Amino acid sequence: MHRIRVRVVEDALDANNTIARANRADFDRHGVAVVNLMSAPGSGKTTLLERLLGGGIPGKRIGILEGDVQGSLDADRLARLHVPVTQLNTDPGFGGECHLDANMVRSALSEVPLDEIDLLVIENVGNLVCPAEFRVGEDVRAMVWSVTEGEDKPLKYPLMFRTCELVLINKIDLLPHLDADLDRFLENLDLVHPDVPHLLVSAKTGDGVAEWRDWLAALVEERAAVPA
Amino acid sequence: MHRIRVRVVEDALDANNTIARANRADFDRHGVAVVNLMSAPGSGKTTLLERLLGGGIPGKRIGILEGDVQGSLDADRLARLHVPVTQLNTDPGFGGECHLDANMVRSALSEVPLDEIDLLVIENVGNLVCPAEFRVGEDVRAMVWSVTEGEDKPLKYPLMFRTCELVLINKIDLLPHLDADLDRFLENLDLVHPDVPHLLVSAKTGDGVAEWRDWLAALVEERAAVPA
Numbered sequence: 001m002h003r004i005r006v007r008v009v010e011d012a013l014d015a016n017n018t019i020a021r022a023n024r025a026d027f028d029r030h031g032v033a034v035v036n037l038m039s040a041p042g043s044g045k046t047t048l049l050e051r052l053l054g055g056g057i058p059g060k061r062i063g064i065l066e067g068d069v070q071g072s073l074d075a076d077r078l079a080r081l082h083v084p085v086t087q088l089n090t091d092p093g094f095g096g097e098c099h100l101d102a103n104m105v106r107s108a109l110s111e112v113p114l115d116e117i118d119l120l121v122i123e124n125v126g127n128l129v130c131p132a133e134f135r136v137g138e139d140v141r142a143m144v145w146s147v148t149e150g151e152d153k154p155l156k157y158p159l160m161f162r163t164c165e166l167v168l169i170n171k172i173d174l175l176p177h178l179d180a181d182l183d184r185f186l187e188n189l190d191l192v193h194p195d196v197p198h199l200l201v202s203a204k205t206g207d208g209v210a211e212w213r214d215w216l217a218a219l220v221e222e223r224a225a226v227p228a
Numbered sequence: 229m230h231r232i233r234v235r236v237v238e239d240a241l242d243a244n245n246t247i248a249r250a251n252r253a254d255f256d257r258h259g260v261a262v263v264n265l266m267s268a269p270g271s272g273k274t275t276l277l278e279r280l281l282g283g284g285i286p287g288k289r290i291g292i293l294e295g296d297v298q299g300s301l302d303a304d305r306l307a308r309l310h311v312p313v314t315q316l317n318t319d320p321g322f323g324g325e326c327h328l329d330a331n332m333v334r335s336a337l338s339e340v341p342l343d344e345i346d347l348l349v350i351e352n353v354g355n356l357v358c359p360a361e362f363r364v365g366e367d368v369r370a371m372v373w374s375v376t377e378g379e380d381k382p383l384k385y386p387l388m389f390r391t392c393e394l395v396l397i398n399k400i401d402l403l404p405h406l407d408a409d410l411d412r413f414l415e416n417l418d419l420v421h422p423d424v425p426h427l428l429v430s431a432k433t434g435d436g437v438a439e440w441r442d443w444l445a446a447l448v449e450e451r452a453a454v455p456a
């Protein structure tokens with residue numbers, strides 16, 4: 001049984017990549033830069049996005065595609081900040097899909113105003129395993145690791161840490177109250193993804209959010225410089 | 229494509245339940261009580277188990293089946309506490325499976341000394357979605373939610389919170405440093421799983437671990453009272 005299941009996953013990944021390229025072509029046609037934002041549940045993706053959208057990125061229009069198993073709690077929070085937010089739920093299955101794939105994103109694209117935005121942030125389902133396996137047509141992947149989660153996580157979930165272009169180290173305001181060893185985390189990160197950039201941030205205090213904003217602004221500029 | 233994928237998952241769940249019953253029969257034959265321990269990554273499952281194994285359960289022998297995508301970091305930590313620990317890795321696939329299923333557990337059972345233990349704790353892969361979909365032959369499911377993860381989690385990952393017999397609320401030592409609203413979490417929990425028992429614990433300070441130990445001891449007694 002196990003061998004058959006693996007084959008099905010590989011076929012699904014082939015189909016996924018085909019659809020991801022179609023999404024990519026749509027994003028290119030509209031000149032939209034796309035970030036796939038991933039993390040474990042409760043790492044602070046949505047709160048970081050609230051911080052980002054609060055100040056915005058000067059001269060750039062942001063849209064959000066919000067992936068959740070069920071409900072629209074996060075989308076409701078972000079829509080209050082007056083940006084276009086599209087909710088995508090993964091729950092037609094028994095317990096819901098644990099990730100977004102390219103086809104799910106494709107099915108939502110007609111609801112995303114691509115001609116009115118410069119940057120689309122896709123907030124993936126909270127999970128450190130499967131979201132990393134499915135490209136959705138993004139330019140880059142950013143992931144959030146919270147300092148409360150343990151320094152061993154890059155070694156335990158290597159694909160996620162290996163396939164991202166930025167690691168946001170969140171909840172640094174809690175460091176004085178934890179035994180967390182940040183140097184050890186960075187050593188572990190370096191073992192699975194040498195030289196990946198990281199930023200120290202706190203969604204609670206706003207520390208580091210300006211640097212994340214600059215990183216996103218540079219991404220949008222870079223995207224705009226590529227001929228469609 | 230999406231419809232085909234859902235059908236495959238349902239077939240896999242049928243096969244899973246058949247194998248879970250076979251596992252259950254093996255556990256019954258050896259009079260072993262089995263807990264499926266689940267949570268998001270970094271909620272503190274392993275540290276809680278270290279606390280539990282440090283004191284043990286008087287008169288009861290504990291074994292651990294440790295599920296991880298890759299590596300044996302957690303198994304190595306727990307083996308230091310002189311209990312039988314079996315490591316089960318889910319990484320033959322591309323990024324690794326994001327959960328344990330009954331067949332994976334079955335493939336490891338020959339390495340678990342069932343005749344030398346009274347309680348088997350299966351530490352599942354850190355993930356709030358798919359582990360809840362796959363029975364592995366357990367008596368009960370316990371899940372860990374950390375107070376750092378946000379009060380909305382029962383609403384966003386309802387199947388996990390709905391199908392467990394105990395919720396361990398961990399990292400309560402951090403409550404003075406967070407905006408966490410425990411009453412609101414308990415209200416959300418009650419919406420998806422009314423009257424499920426919960427315990428307030430801190431793997432760091434040891435608070436509440438005695439109550440968890442009592443809960444597990446009662447489970448083992450109950451199991452032993454059932455004729456094989």
